[in-house]
Amino acid sequence: xxxxxxxxxxxxxxxxxxxxxxxxxxxxxxxxxxxxxxxxxxxxxxxxxxxxxxxxxxxxxxxxxxxxxxxxxxxxxxxxxxxxxxxxxxxxxxxxxxxxxxxxxxxxxxxxxxxxxxxxxxxxxxxxxxxxxxxxxxxxxxxxxxxxxxxxxxxxxxxxxxxxxxxxxxxxxxxxxxxxxxxxxxxxxxxxxxxxxxxxxxxxxxxxxxxxxxxxxxxxxxxxxxxxxxxxxxxxxxxxxxxxxxxxxxxxxxxxxxxxxxxxxxxxxxxxxxxxxxxxxxxxxxxxxxxxxxxxxxxxxxxxxxxxxxxxxxxxxxxxxxxxxxxxxxxxxxxxxxxxxxxxxxxxxxxxxxxxxxxxxxxxxxxxxxxxxxxxxxxxxxxxxxxxxxxxxxxxxxxxxxxxxxxxxxxxxxxxxxxxxxxxxxxxxx
Amino acid sequence: xxxxxxxxxxxxxxxxxxxxxxxxxxxxxxxxxxxxxxxxxxxxxxxxxxxxxxxxxxxxxxxxxxxxxxxxxxxxxxxxxxxxxxxxxxxxxxxxxxxxxxxxxxxxxxxxxxxxxxxxxxxxxxxxxxxxxxxxxxxxxxxxxxxxxxxxxxxxxxxxxxxxxxxxxxxxxxxxxxxxxxxxxxxxxxxxxxxxxxxxxxxxxxxxxxxxxxxxxxxxxxxxxxxxxxxxxxxxxxxxxxxxxxxxxxxxxxxxxxxxxxxxxxxxxxxxxxxxxxxxxxxxxxxxxxxxxxxxxxxxxxxxxxxxxxxxxx
Numbered sequence: 001x002x003x004x005x006x007x008x009x010x011x012x013x014x015x016x017x018x019x020x021x022x023x024x025x026x027x028x029x030x031x032x033x034x035x036x037x038x039x040x041x042x043x044x045x046x047x048x049x050x051x052x053x054x055x056x057x058x059x060x061x062x063x064x065x066x067x068x069x070x071x072x073x074x075x076x077x078x079x080x081x082x083x084x085x086x087x088x089x090x091x092x093x094x095x096x097x098x099x100x101x102x103x104x105x106x107x108x109x110x111x112x113x114x115x116x117x118x119x120x121x122x123x124x125x126x127x128x129x130x131x132x133x134x135x136x137x138x139x140x141x142x143x144x145x146x147x148x149x150x151x152x153x154x155x156x157x158x159x160x161x162x163x164x165x166x167x168x169x170x171x172x173x174x175x176x177x178x179x180x181x182x183x184x185x186x187x188x189x190x191x192x193x194x195x196x197x198x199x200x201x202x203x204x205x206x207x208x209x210x211x212x213x214x215x216x217x218x219x220x221x222x223x224x225x226x227x228x229x230x231x232x233x234x235x236x237x238x239x240x241x242x243x244x245x246x247x248x249x250x251x252x253x254x255x256x257x258x259x260x261x262x263x264x265x266x267x268x269x270x271x272x273x274x275x276x277x278x279x280x281x282x283x284x285x286x287x288x289x290x291x292x293x294x295x296x297x298x299x300x301x302x303x304x305x306x307x308x309x310x311x312x313x314x315x316x317x318x319x320x321x322x323x324x325x326x327x328x329x330x331x332x333x334x335x336x337x338x339x340x341x342x343x344x345x346x347x348x349x350x351x352x353x354x355x356x357x358x359x360x361x362x363x364x365x366x367x368x369x370x371x372x373x374x375x376x377x378x379x380x381x382x383x384x385x386x387x388x389x390x391x392x393x394x395x396x397x398x399x400x401x402x403x404x405x406x407x408x409x410x411x412x413x414x415x416x417x418x419x420x421x422x423x424x425x426x427x428x429x430x
Numbered sequence: 431x432x433x434x435x436x437x438x439x440x441x442x443x444x445x446x447x448x449x450x451x452x453x454x455x456x457x458x459x460x461x462x463x464x465x466x467x468x469x470x471x472x473x474x475x476x477x478x479x480x481x482x483x484x485x486x487x488x489x490x491x492x493x494x495x496x497x498x499x500x501x502x503x504x505x506x507x508x509x510x511x512x513x514x515x516x517x518x519x520x521x522x523x524x525x526x527x528x529x530x531x532x533x534x535x536x537x538x539x540x541x542x543x544x545x546x547x548x549x550x551x552x553x554x555x556x557x558x559x560x561x562x563x564x565x566x567x568x569x570x571x572x573x574x575x576x577x578x579x580x581x582x583x584x585x586x587x588x589x590x591x592x593x594x595x596x597x598x599x600x601x602x603x604x605x606x607x608x609x610x611x612x613x614x615x616x617x618x619x620x621x622x623x624x625x626x627x628x629x630x631x632x633x634x635x636x637x638x639x640x641x642x643x644x645x646x647x648x649x650x651x652x653x654x655x656x657x658x659x660x661x662x663x664x665x666x667x668x669x670x671x672x673x674x675x676x677x678x679x680x681x682x683x684x685x686x687x688x689x690x691x692x693x694x695x696x697x698x699x700x701x702x703x704x705x706x707x708x709x710x711x712x713x714x715x716x717x718x719x720x721x722x723x724x725x726x727x728x729x730x731x732x733x734x735x736x737x738x739x740x741x742x743x744x
Contacts, residue, residue: 252602
């Protein structure tokens, strides 16, 4: 009897195991429908109304007008690059994806050449800003259709600046230092991220470096030139700014911290995207009223900003390439895209010059500096052409850590030597 | 008595005809069935552990940018790591983090296990509650720690300022040394229950008679711990330490949520550095090489411990 039960259960186990194996081998493949449906992957926006507008208005409109269903897939903040990479590696994923920063260069081999539509859209809408070409054109071909820039600018408390007698935001870094010293004495320190976040650190440190005339590599993309007097001056300045105006905690900040400090009224000035104002207006209206935004201060060699572009790219393994292109052309038509830009107030600054004076800019005039920063914005690694080494340098926080180490007490010479050693190693294999 | 001996004992001299092959009977043979049982998990291991591991080794020998074909470059990735100052800092961080957290967990866990092994009211409830840090998903509990260590909202700093010990309170994640200290504390908090509960299980296997005999012989509490508890608990301590070292050495979530390796790489560990280089930097080859660098020290440590355990037994 025991034997019968044993043999029966043995057979069952085998049966279940083989069925499960077959299921795993043949089932579960979530393919993308070949026609009448395209998929569009995006990172969740900090402005929920923007994603809602796509889902509830534009997607139904497109289905009605063209008969193609758009599957708008949202990925949580900070996870999109992993998803874009997974799709590129496996050749299985959405048709269209949002791409950020230097990704068109990273995933170049897997992205469709969209030069025809990108150029046509530019021509129709007053032309593209030159800065976006740094990010979207890879080896002479447009690998993405530019969408909008989420700039990083100076956010400051007009009431506290006013209390120490400063009405307008300082025009130079030295002016900012002077203001910061007064404000810290008055109990309102500055707070600029110096830790390992995604954007608020690069947002002011690269522009600071450039405005002193320093950069990581020459335009040849090979010669490392970080070891310069200009870099040393920028570092000495940053150290003073940190020690005399900021909270020590900034060294360990990631992107959320300055927002938290802002909303809890701990800091009087930071560098952030305009979401800080948007959020303050919604949740902390009193703080929203006194939040001002300005261009970065200028240094001896000019005024600079970080380019933080969101673009749309089509995977070259997509089975719906033409449908995806058609959708992007439709989307970028003023009838559609202007409303999408408006839904986010002006969080995404268009790279198309035709929108320079669009009505959505007047909804919140304090956002205008984000438009004005476009012509002086660059990707990290500038003025070298963008490629793999720049991305590696950003991922290793070479420039950020150079400044952070100096701020935490290391000598200028030492931190430059560290950065130069790292950069030489990164660019050697370029 | 087997079929074979029955056949020999029968009157018939003719050999018994071989039964026709039956698949069912074949699968019931012990030798066949055991293999059929072992093969699926073995395949599972090969697919989910073996293949990624071998692929990782292969990747580490390639210049392999994301979404591009790789080029075999031999040991070049490892050679560049040797010359990368951040890599050495990461290695040092990982060792400091692992050793400090493991020692703290061991001492704290042993203490906790000894206390929990006593008889007291609500013993079972307290044992269950103690496991909470280990049960709560790490990302969630770490977000709570993010608030505890936040300079503006820190409950710790609130007390420090209120009691006049420090004003302003320390920057737990902004100061490079304090940041590492904070991470070690959070890791210890999270891993302590694992130590405590395993050691408690070990303590309960020690026969009370040994303690009774020792007490009759006049052994002090310390002597009972020194000569009974410690030697009998040693194998459990070794096993739990081995697990803890592996988990701590390859920790990722905690650092990724709290500091992402900052300030200035002061808290970067092998796993977080490998992730940044491979995923954010798009350098799969170099990232794999960083991740693989965890293997030799871990393998040495585990081999050493296994060897020590064996030599203790004989």
